[in-house]
Amino acid sequence: MPHITTSAGPIPTAPPCGPATPGFRPNWGLAAVLVLAAFLLFYNLGQRPFWQDEAETACLAKSVLETGLPYAYDGVNVVSQEEEREFDKVGGYLWRWSPWIQIYLQATGFAVGGLNAFAGRAPFALAALLAVFWTYRLVARHFGDRTWALMAATLLTLCVPYLLIGRQARYYAPGTLFVLWTLDAFLSDWQRRAGPIVAMFGGMILLFHANYLLFLSFAPTALAAALFVYPEKFHLRRLSVLAGATVAVAVVPGIMLYRIGRQSGMFDILLVPENLMLYFADLSMFCIPLPISVYLAWRWRRFFTRLERPAEAGERFVLFATVLIVLSLLFLGLVPQRFFRYIAHLLPLCAILLAYLVRRLWDFSKVSAVMLFCLLAFTNWLAVYPMERLKIVNRPWQNDFRMLTSLNFPIKLFVTELVCGYPDVNTSIIDFFKTNAKPGQTIVAEYGDLPLQFALDGVRVVGGLQGPVPADVRPDWVLRRRVVRVNRDRFLFGAREFTDSLDLTRDFERVPLPLPDETFGNRTDDPNHHYFIPVEAPQKALEIWRRKEASQ
Structure with a gap:
């Protein structure tokens, strides 16, 4: 193979393209890679419900199916994670915070496959x-x-x-x-x-x-x-x-x-x-x-x-x-x-x-x-080990040694999750309220409000990152989360302020649940925080409170 000498030293040139051959010649290597990629991308795609950010898009996509435009209010619930900065109420709650392609793509998936996580x-x-x-x-x-x-x-x-x-x-x-x-x-x-x-x-x-x-x-x-x-x-x-x-x-x-x-x-x-x-x-x-x-x-x-x-x-x-x-x-x-x-x-x-x-x-x-x-494709050793030796690794404190921030075989972890599943916190929350909440009731959720809005029909869900809880809200259910969130001004979000103001022991009864309260659920957009294998006990359990008269 010929070489070219540059300032960086001799390097081989790329091999020239071979002469064109008549007829179709299948590329079996590319076909195999695409089949593998399709499996890894589509297998059990709906096993976890939408997490908070995905559910924001999903709620807006539902609005597109009904009205043709992404509106943040459906007559019962408001879609917001920025304390209602994303729309003008006088303008009909039209979404004006982030671009719309993702909303219409998800609406297309729903139109073809129904309102479920796989189709979305x-x-x-x-x-x-x-x-x-x-x-x-x-x-x-x-x-x-x-x-x-x-x-x-x-x-x-x-x-x-x-x-x-x-x-x-x-x-x-x-x-x-x-x-x-x-x-x-x-x-x-x-x-x-x-x-x-x-x-x-x-x-x-x-x-x-x-x-x-x-x-x-x-x-x-x-x-x-x-x-x-x-x-x-x-x-x-x-x-x-x-x-x-x-x-x-x-x-x-x-x-x-x-x-x-x-x-x-x-x-x-x-x-x-x-x-x-x-x-x-x-x-x-x-x-x-x-x-x-x-x-x-x-x-x-x-x-x-x-x-x-x-x-x-x-x-x-x-x-x-x-x-x-x-x-x-x-x-x-x-x-x-x-x-x-x-x-x-x-x-x-x-x-x-x-x-x-x-x-x-x-x-x-x-x-x-x-x-x-092999090191690059099947391990993260070349990435993680030098960072650890130099003491510049950025590993969140709550991580364990079965995540991508530690020495691992990443694809093995990923396939393990695909095949074995994962007890997602949003699955636990949605399943509980689908069974127990009734149409017309109100849930105050400190986080995970948007997955509930998407999954529940006729139930009002407030809180999350929507801003102050309306003064007229008298919740039938309260979902407290282990992570305390503050807004861009470093003040408590309205949902936590509201739940702190309630006398939970007097007016509510806690529902005993052995379900762990993870922070995000299917937060797959950040490899620093994604769990592939469930963390062992002890973990803080989900904290759900039911108004006493609501249980009678």
């Missing part, structure tokens, strides 16, 4: 499956290396954080797919052809309406990364038209529709250093192991000091992906709230990067390449 999550799992295919397609199409493409798709398929967000009824998987779509178009001949630039425009529009924070963290950072790594690809006139059209069609109307300006007041400069530290910890723990980051920084040291770019096309794209990832994290550090889900769309790029390193290592040492691939 299926469109998002399908988007995650398409993203696995698009990861393969992007590499194979633009760099002609099917082995690299197949390894990238395989690493993404076996990436447990990606599987967790792919099984979530939120914007994460569609947003990831739109990012890949846009990058695929960028690598095409958009400077001269109409098709790729139209595809880039469509990708940007869809990305904005999937989640405008995702759009804002991706579009400018991708542009900056391209300017650094691919300056020859710039066509100023076409780029100006693309940017102007995107702003005119998506950004300006979106600012008014989603009232983006109202959320700008959350910015807090004091949070930026901590956010950056935690994002880079998450990147090292779940995306790109620290030793690999150190190696890449050394290999590309002349790019970072002199802007000397690799000559080989594959390595140059991997460098572009790395710069994009770093710039995205720097941008997201400015956002006051920090969640792993904000970087989930970067996971395919991480898989492509890691697969590239394995592919190049294969040309020097096949045994070493196989060992590296």
